[in-house]
Amino acid sequence: MSLNGPAFSSTRILVWAQLACAPDLDLARDEVARLRKLGLNVSFEVSVETDRPWSDLAEVLQSFDPDIFHYIGHGHRGRLIALDYDSDTGRSEREITPAELTHAFRKRSARLRGVVLNGCDTAHWAPHFIPDDGWVVGATRNVGDDPGTLFADMFYTYIEAGASAKDAFEDAVEYVAQADNGIRPPIVRWVMDPEPTVFLRQVFDRQSFRLPVRAEGSLYDLASALDGAHDALSTRTLATRTQIEDQSVVYCREPLDRELVRVLKKRLTLIRADLRLLIREFPDVVRFIDGWMSVQPDEWPYLLFLADRIDASRSALLSVVNATLPPDQHFPPIRLSSSE
Structure with missing residues (x-):
């Protein structure tokens, strides 16, 4: 399967679920379960890391070498809310900065093509960390638990059915809009060379x-x-x-x-x-x-x-x-x- 990059025998998805930092996201565990179920398909390999410290991410990315990184949790002004090591308390919650996101996702990995940041306010700095020949999906504003989880479910449903990442994104956004009285969720997809209409929308989608x-x-x-x-x-x-x-x-x-x-x-x-x-x-x-x-x-x-x-x-x-x-x-x- 190809996700806008070289074709591999299967699609690897690394799920980085920060549930301890988001106890109010009632559907987050359902989203994790949906992604685990996707891993039963022989065309996919899914690794779920729950409440793992952010400092471990580089090692996990290197060992698993995913095609898609999928974050579940909260965001704030383009930063992710995640657990990390603390010299005093062992583990504590902190904000992952745009520079840290760039460092994590711009490693020129042979496989990484997609980054899904499924949380509020996660897309502000996406141009900095779009993987080579890849894409980033995130939210420009607050997004509710229901539409966020439904988007993820439908996005991977379309991916599993063989759709490209671009078509799966558009179809999933449209599905969520139809389920929410025609209201399009504030979820965007960034690529390095967007089409003019996509570019124009991103200029004013703030x-x-x-x-x-x-x-x-x-x-x-x-x-x-x-x-x-x-x-x-x-x-x-x-x-x-x-x-x-x-x-x-x-x-x-x-x-x-x-x-x-x-x-x-x-x-x-x-x-x-x-x-x-x-x-x-x-x-x-x-x-x-x-x-x-x-x-x-x-x-x-x-x-x-x-x-x-x-x-x-x-x-x-x-x-x-x-x-x-x-x-x-x-x-x-x-x-x-x-x-x-």
Whole structure:
């Protein structure tokens, strides 16, 4: 079987289940059981490591030499929550950094082609650790226990039936969406050379094009995201803001539609102008975490007016993007801050 790489007699899957760090994931054990069952198929070899310290991963990767690494557990802002050795307590929970993920998965292994990080908020730094000629699957935001487990179940069901990793991913996401009233789960697949429509969706599939201004954690992060989207459209590349050894960018080799890029960049410029106006008029809202609480009652209507302008202009931009995407991949409009 081939997973976008050399064909081997069987597909090896290493399951790294951090159940002790995720006692609230009620379906995690079902996901482990499903993957163990997959190992009964002669076309697959499945090794399950439960609550193994992260420091052991390099040795396990080298000895088992998997085609796919599958993580089950929690994530936080692109980091994984996992157990590791501690000189005082023996084992303790900690966050696995983007640099550590890169070190683990960019070893130029002869077999490793796929990385599945089945947890919330795990895909932020994926461009750094995409295996050679391979792919990374993860979530851009929080993903519920039910859709996450269902995605994994269907992804491997399609793989077992002989689908490519790309088709299995798309079919599994579509299956989860149909089971959840048409809501597409925030699960993405990163490759080094995505198709233009996939690339375009990944440019805007981030929190800064989801939340109203009033719910944004940092307006400086929003400004940075707008700049990043503009740069991505100009260069056809996606790069993260974290500097890591062997840093990678995702490059879309096929050209993007020039008129579409022109329209999107113009709309980004308008959004940035509206954001600069809000920052100038209400600097404390940007400077302090509780800045919204310090706004005087008579200033609220103007603040919400400016925030709504940014929300509406981002929704207008997403409607342009949606016109290029399949209906099941459309972005929802952003709620107005005044409705919060």
